[in-house]
Amino acid sequence: MGIEFRSDVTVELVRANASDADVVFAARVSTVGEQSLEDVDADPQRSVGLINYLMRDRHGSPFEHNSMTFFVKAPIFVWREHMRHRIASYNEESARYRELLPVFYVPSHERPLVQSGKPGAYEFHPGTPAQSELVERTIQESCTAAYSGYLEMLEAGVAREVARMVLPVTIYSSAYVTMNARALMNFLSLRRKVEGSYFVSYPQREIEMVAEVYEDHFAQLMPLTHSAFNEHGRVAP
Template structure:
């Protein structure tokens, strides 16, 4: 999985001036400089009491390369803007996702109350063989259809959801925290989540970027149970 920061306008100062407009009006505009104890306390107060809108006045754009089934799961979050590579207009590359050997394969328990456990060596071989064989055959049919002059938007129908695609996704810090609260498993979370491992691999990269860009906001998010305001 690849997640790369393309551009951003995001800092902890953005949260502070957005919050202070309610009491200071135009005087809330940032004058530069480092945040002091008062500003740090304000960000933590906003997170603790779940005053969410000040965390929306920033922007982060990521470039993501991942299997189609991961992008579709990500796009369930209707709190971001997306633009994805189109298989109608360009030929996709023959890149397919195959789970790594340490990926848990067996679901144990009922829906909503289950866990994943490692598979046997036989199951690991079956998964790898099945996915690799299916991917190869699907790609061969896809190329044959294109070579016969079939339109890309029709030929793509034979490709499985483990083929890689790419997209740009833009979101603000509040939306990003909602995404992280659902797409990461963390023992410090007030409301634990159990995401599919593949999207969690993307979310972990997003989280590292967020922590670097907005360390105070990220620290407050982590400190108050990873609950988005």
């Protein structure tokens, strides 16, 4: 049945309509009446200053007039966290409409497996070789057995929406995700743990892997906005 185990996530930028210039344009309409557009264009330093000012004083709306659409493949337990972010648009693969493929996430050997500390502030540490081996073997056996049961039910004519009940949350699912820069910064502030952040976050490693690729694309599309975000404690405006 060609079962596959992977330790990564896929994040592709499908389409974007997002640039620092859009932020400056939108802000000029509302906040910076005295400044003329020609001045902004002529003097990039003023754009830097304006974007920094907007970020620092939480004028968030100029960061909304843009959009980024990603195609993401990630395990279901990541999607469960991702979709708690309500200021975003989602179209996820439906296990009611299609048969899910046998692709499952299993932690890589670098992924810390052991937690310590208090709820809400767990620290993670590498597992022992025995723990690593146990995790890998248990996930592989469990997923293989579950997918086999899934196929057996489908072959017996059971509806997809019923058969899928046995599938584990580590199976991969795909979705389109569209966010604007303001929503994305909020996502990044909660789903990455970065030194120097005003708020400390404790994201699960697997959603952080998605967040890292989002952030790379964001930094390329909107470098001034991204810098300002970092300079002001990674707090979404």
